[in-house]
Amino acid sequence: DTEVTQTPKHLVMGMTNKKSLKCEQHMGHRAMYWYKQKAKKPPELMFVYSYEKLSINESVPSRFSPECPNSSLLNLHLHALQPEDSALYLCASSQEAAGGQQFFGPGTRLTVL
Amino acid sequence: GQSLEQPSEVTAVEGAIVQINCTYQTSGFYGLSWYQQHDGGAPTFLSYNALDGLEETGRFSSFLSRSDSYGYLLLQELQMKDSASYFCAVVGNQGGKLIFGQGTELSVKP
Numbered sequence: 001d002t003e004v005t006q007t008p009k010h011l012v013m014g015m016t017n018k019k020s021l022k023c024e025q026h027m028g029h030r031a032m033y034w035y036k037q038k039a040k041k042p043p044e045l046m047f048v049y050s051y052e053k054l055s056i057n058e059s060v061p062s063r064f065s066p067e068c069p070n071s072s073l074l075n076l077h078l079h080a081l082q083p084e085d086s087a088l089y090l091c092a093s094s095q096e097a098a099g100g101q102q103f104f105g106p107g108t109r110l111t112v113l
Numbered sequence: 114g115q116s117l118e119q120p121s122e123v124t125a126v127e128g129a130i131v132q133i134n135c136t137y138q139t140s141g142f143y144g145l146s147w148y149q150q151h152d153g154g155a156p157t158f159l160s161y162n163a164l165d166g167l168e169e170t171g172r173f174s175s176f177l178s179r180s181d182s183y184g185y186l187l188l189q190e191l192q193m194k195d196s197a198s199y200f201c202a203v204v205g206n207q208g209g210k211l212i213f214g215q216g217t218e219l220s221v222k223p
Contacts, residue, residue, distance in 0.1 A: 031209050042213035043200075045211065056210060097209030104157070
């Protein structure tokens, strides 16, 4: 299995809702990532997990809360989001955190009303 | 600061060869990656150069010169399906952090 899966594909939520994005990989990768991408812009790193521990938090607002329950799973919990948080949220994984080859999931298209 | 420069748009015809350049200025450097992203899709890894020189993978090649802080992606025998955005990305000294360029939108015309 050489893919990263993400659910849901699309999500519409109000500013008072709580929702979660899920990501899964079965490639035995030890590093997993969350990115945010706006239209016509590059992916913007949010969080890095290495060996199930949070190693990088790019000063992301606390309304985004990552969780790594095990080496194959990565969640992103969302609470009290703003309309400007609407974007494509991408999960990625790599063999180790220092590698240049990251495998991206198809993303979750999030709309905050 | 950390920055990567690449052209915003490139247009070429089917069957042609196109080169997308990337210059970088980063506080640490382990290697240069290239990713392709079609509209509505996810980034897909194309290549990674950690050492100077040319890496070839089918129709795509990537080059790195560490002394010049410069690299390029070369696409040969262009096909319509190559129309996409191409991002260069530096692997810096913060483990796991890829620093992306702004992307080059490649349009392949018939």
